Amino acid sequence: MFESLAHGFAVALSPSNLLFAVVGVVLGTVVGVLPGIGPPTTVALLLPLTSGVDVTAAVIMLAGIFYGAMYGGSTTSILVNLPGEAASVVTTYDGYQMAQQGRAGGALAIAAIGSFVAGTLGVIGLTFLSPALSELALRFGPPEYFGLTLLGLTLVASLATGSMLRGLLMAALGLWLGMIGLDPVQGTQRFTFGILELSDGIDLVPITMGLFGVGEILYNLRQAQEMPTVRRAVIDWSRSLREVIQSRWAILRGSLVGFFVGILPGGGAIISSLLAYAMEKRLARDPSRFGHGAPEGVAAPESANNAAATTSMIPMMLLGVPGNATTALILAAFLIHGVRPGPFLLRDHPDVFWGVVASMYIGNVLLIVLNLPLVGVFIQLLRVPYRYLAVLIALLTMIGAYSINNSIFDVWLMLLFGGLGYVCRVLRFDVGPLIIAFVLGPMVELSLRQSLIMSRGDIGILFARPAATAFVLAAVGLLAGQMVSSSLRYFGGLRRAQVG
């Protein structure tokens, strides 16, 4: 394993791959700092453009954007109470308070160092887990994949931010959208309404660009927000260092939370930052400090979201099952280059896999070097009026959508999803479950049908194998449990209304 990793470093340190890593993490940080554009949109935008580049370089860059954004997102959360990234919302609670108290430098340092430790721990975990996981996954067959993807689907729907009902609705919509096109086994047309362009199904990229990119722009226009002015941040190194040491356990615990929650499909980074924060608050000797500038309140979520971003690459690369929109897009990037992620990735393309893993170590180092001293530079980015950004993003999404298939139809489709994205934001629906369901749904269906073909129609095959049974039961149990608890709450509420 270590020889493979060493080989991976050799790959990652080649000048062109290194360049892509730098571009990726810088772009990621920029995107993280800027509100209104996030990793899914950026990866979606760059996806069509990576087709000319070698697969390792492409994934190195796209992954760099992903975890880089987790570094950058904290900057605006701390300085202007505006999360640049959905996963950085929790950082606003204490981070902005620290800035108000003149300790912005410390908050930024904690965020950067916490992110570095967490990211590196995540990659270390990735290194050790991968061979074993890959071995295990090689023995997976359609029934296991069915259970796994089903579990992923239910997790995504129930872990979505906002009410579970909204998450399920979005997932259902995503499932339906995933069915548009040809039936995977029989080849008949489904839901194409006679439109020729739909017979191949909808591409992931226009949906993501529309829902995230255009939708976000339209929503921000509607809000007509002004960017608040940024206060200057002076870093008091000695005090910051002390606060970092004070938060060391928060960083460690946050990293662990992010590590495990990140592997699960669903809002890995967001959920883990929330969980890590809640846990720190519970464990603190003086919980009342939280919300008023507790350094641990910055350390925990920032470490968690970085660890989660890193480990969320694991199921995508080793099982072929993405857990969030960004990894789903990186999966698409692999497929564009003809490399299929999954258990065979380690066996058939070890240099791609280990090259990417090695570049993640390098990327984390690059990021801490970039983020600590250069934080002032990134703040200047916020001076660029959002209006120029909006028109450029709109333009880029349209060009990008066109360039996939040279089709105007795709652009219209993207705009349609842009409208949907806007509506979802207004009605406070989280768009994430839709995308995951869109990607996982066809997988669920395919594995189910393959399983049934294997067993000649006997559904018992799903329960004849231990792993498959475990997954399926977990998925059903999760759904059932959620329904039971929400109906208990509902009826409890009715009861109280009656009695009171």
Next chain:
Amino acid sequence: MIGVAAGVLGAGLALSRNLQSLREDPQQPGRRKLLSAGVLLGGYVLGLDRLGFVPATFVFILVWLRVVERSPWRETTLVAVAATAAMYGIFVRWLAIPLPAGFLAP
């Protein structure tokens, strides 16, 4: 099928509530921006084939900055020229992505 019907009805309800409040206060800057942006996006796609990439992009940026963001003329034209040139350089020259050439085609 029932799901689709329910979905359409729900969407219709949400839309009608929005449209109602729209009629009540059309002065709100946000709504104006949103509508003009929407129209502009559609217009760009329609114009892309007819006008070609470069002209359509230029007009798009110009009109957007002027109408949606109310930017001053000098800033607007500057950004429009610079951005269109950049887009041309990146997409047509460097990445060689086939984009509609419109009436400027050879």
